């Protein structure tokens with residue numbers, strides 16, 4: 001069953017705020033301890049089982065004077081922090097050994113008290129949904145605003161404190177699929193920087209005007225923050241203003257992404273997107289990482305909605321230089337400097353918009369993968385086409401792969 005996230009604003013009482021701060025703190029310490037322990041074990045060539053890690057950083061740690069306060073929070077929170085550390089460590093490890101494809105995953109970052117966003121994860125036995133909100137173990141009944149109905153009992157909950165001081169609870173709910181009737185259309189999407197996306201149909205989706213003006217406000221506030229003296233109360237105020245503007249930008253973008261994802265899934269049987277994890281785009285600037293986060297959110301929403309509506313999403317590996325290959329005749333026309341938005345194919349003389357050509361290449365590649373998947377699963381009682389990672393189509397060393 002497809003899993004969907006439901007997020008609600010939470011209003012913890014002052015006592016609950018303190019209890020949550022304790023839970024955030026304990027989860028952070030356990031997470032960091034688990035990473036450190038795994039690092040040490042790895043360096044010493046010692047093999048530790050997951051249960052052994054948990055025993056040491058939770059069960060045994062609670063019995064030491066340095067960590068006895070871990071007993072003040074729900075053990076569900078600590079166990080989840082352990083699990084998060086395990087996943088982060090494994091991702092890094094698999095990436096090092098080449099078992100994990102795609103963008104290099106770095107060594108897990110240690111969590112800090114100064115992180116803007118704090119959160120704890122809870123499994124089924126760590127919370128209960130009530131009429132007024134959610135009962136969290138060792139925190140109490142936290143009031144939520146039920147802005148929409150939860151369709152069923154959630155399988156997990158995350159309590160979040162955002163940088164602007166607001167609290168949220170995000171539930172993961174398994175929902176029954178409500179498939180749309182089949183359609184024949186499919187679409188390739190190229191994600192861009194100045195445009196949000198270019199569709200293989202030729203449609204261009206720009207960032208909405210309110211988002212752009214909010215982003216301008218945000219960057220002005222960020223510059224103001226940078227000028228404030230460290231530790232001053234003016235700096236605190238400026239930081240809060242940045243956090244609030246961040247939220248409005250995020251909410252405006254989320255709203256746009258929801259609408260776009262819903263439309264793409266409704267109108268197309270299959271949606272092909274580039275696999276951001278393997279896009280190989282250098283994340284050198286802040287702007288870039290912000291965009292990356294935005295793209296990941298859009299692609300995540302498309303996948304979530306598609307799973308529920310019986311549509312197919314294929315992530316196309318960007319190993320092939322989609323801005324260099326002519327989508328009409330398939331000739332590789334060599335690298336183009338990033339500012340080149342329009343080019344003419346030397347082989348077939350088609351005039352290409354760089355982004356549209358990339359979207360069309362993603363469409364072609366996506367169709368090829370679906371067809372290959374179908375051929376593979378033909379005898380498997382009509383199993384769902386859900387292709388795995390795409391094999392590399394050959395990287396041209398040394399050529400500039402633009403952000404087209």
Ligand SMILES: [Zn+2]
Nearest residue numbers: 326329345348
């Ligand atoms: Zn051509």
